[in-house]
Amino acid sequence: MDLETVLEYTTDAITALDREWKYTHINHSAELLLRRKEADLLGRSIWEVFPEVVNTTAEAQLRYASENGVSVKFEQFLPSLYGWHEVRAVPRENGMILFSRDISDRVRALRDEAVRAEIRNILKHAPIAIAILRGREHRFEMLNVMFHKLIGRRNVEGLTVRNALRELEGQGFFELLDQVYLSGKPYEGKEMLARYDRTGTGVMYEGWFNINYQPLFDTNGQVSGILSLYVEVTEQVLERRRIARIAAERDAILQQLLEGVIVTDAKGCITFVNEAASQLHGVATLNVTPEEYTETYHLYTEDGKLYPFSELPLSRAVLRDEIVTEARWRIRRPDGTEVLVVGNARPIYDEQGIKIAAVLTIRELESGY
CATH class of the missing domain: 3.30.450.20 (PAS domain)
Structure with missing residues (x-):
């Protein structure tokens, strides 16, 4: 098998440009990557075929390689193809060879992870208590700063809710989580009373909370966890009761x-x-x-x-x-x-x-x- 045949069917997309930036060769992988036939590209300038590359880092890198006779490597997003390409440009006497590959999945995965990390950071510092629970057992995956304050900064990540907060047994919260997980429907509760060990010292605390349980779904549409949000309204409840008591005494x-x-x-x-x-x-x-x-x-x-x-x-x-x-x-x-x-x-x-x-x-x- 000769070199030309190897280059034609290698998985790398290989294109050749002359000194006027016109295509002189496109292998089979390049046709697939660029979604164009070789006959549609030969003799045409790269700037004509992909005008979105003009005045970008890609153009600057290609011209630098051509003018200085050095190889360069860069990544470029092509809106017309809605894809990210990794390109290695190797200058030669009569033009340039471009070795390209599709890295869209990798870039999108990195960006998705960055977005997830940013969302987690926002949730972590949100002004309300938030916990992400995973699986049927409602295992703590993430707790934000406000949630840690509610439980005395105890480390409960990786534990199930039932094991981490045993004192909530019989108060209805575990059953509500089960209901949301099994039904896939959210739940919202107002001024719900919770009695639990807030400081980890065995002393029971009595507080009222507005809660919201939102089911989380995996790529198959199945419930994989629950986003739980808590806003403590204990002071408001106690103040309202105090005012009501004073009003009742006044009325009497x-x-x-x-x-x-x-x-x-x-x-x-x-x-x-x-x-x-x-x-x-x-x-x-x-x-x-x-x-x-x-x-x-x-x-x-x-x-x-x-x-x-x-x-x-x-x-x-x-x-x-x-x-x-x-x-x-x-x-x-x-x-x-x-x-x-x-x-x-x-x-x-x-x-x-x-x-x-x-x-x-x-x-x-x-x-x-």
């Missing part, structure tokens, strides 16, 4: 007062009516806005005219931040009876001076008033 106290008490939010929507106020009005409707006060609670002026809502004591406290004292008006109950009342209204502010509520206190005037 206000219910015991002989005076009627009505409380609104900052916009004037009624949020609380105590028993005395309910008895005076014959109704105790909540979520009533200032525009609806008169109609809902049947309020009239002393001389029996429908009370304009904007002039009501509670409306003035809400809408104009006024403090109203010893105002008088009539209430017409649903049973048709009327009562003359006197009341005070004022806005309520927090420590920063922001209005957060308004309150109205009322009492029935005795006979003869």
Whole structure:
């Protein structure tokens, strides 16, 4: 077998260029790599066939090799072929020989790995706790910084969730992971209570978390793991409970007062009516806005005219931040009876001076008033 035959059928793509950069020879492998027949390339300039190479590193390398008589090696992406080629250019007296091979798979694999590494780095430093679990046993593959903080920086990589956090048994988390893995469907939970050994000292910690379990799929579309995300909301839950407890205590106290008490939010929507106020009005409707006060609670002026809502004591406290004292008006109950009342209204502010509520206190005037 002569050299020409060997070069023709070698796995390397071999092309020859003359001193004017025109193709003079293309072997079979080069035809496959360049997706062009030899007859379509012979006599044509490389810059004409592949204009995307002009003004690139590839052109600079080829011209350097030609001008200096030295071999060069470089990698080049050809958009028209959507492929990466490794090229070795060897200058000769009447032109140049190019030895090329397709390295697209290798380059893409490296880039995919770089992308995966970048994604892992982003996940590692994300402001929420993240763990990647693999397999049916939910084995820890990756834990980010925030997740390590949740478990006292214990090293659990390689362990299954059931072995690493045995104290979670019976709290439903293992079963949820099994469900997501088997069904391939994500799960999202809000304010889920978890009791576990946070510091690794045997002391149980009680915390609330928003969780999200996302199934991970392999190239065959089968579930291979779970991306688990955790946001601790313990402080918010405890604060909400504290506020609710204070509100309940306040309501219990206000219910015991002989005076009627009505409380609104900052916009004037009624949020609380105590028993005395309910008895005076014959109704105790909540979520009533200032525009609806008169109609809902049947309020009239002393001389029996429908009370304009904007002039009501509670409306003035809400809408104009006024403090109203010893105002008088009539209430017409649903049973048709009327009562003359006197009341005070004022806005309520927090420590920063922001209005957060308004309150109205009322009492029935005795006979003869």
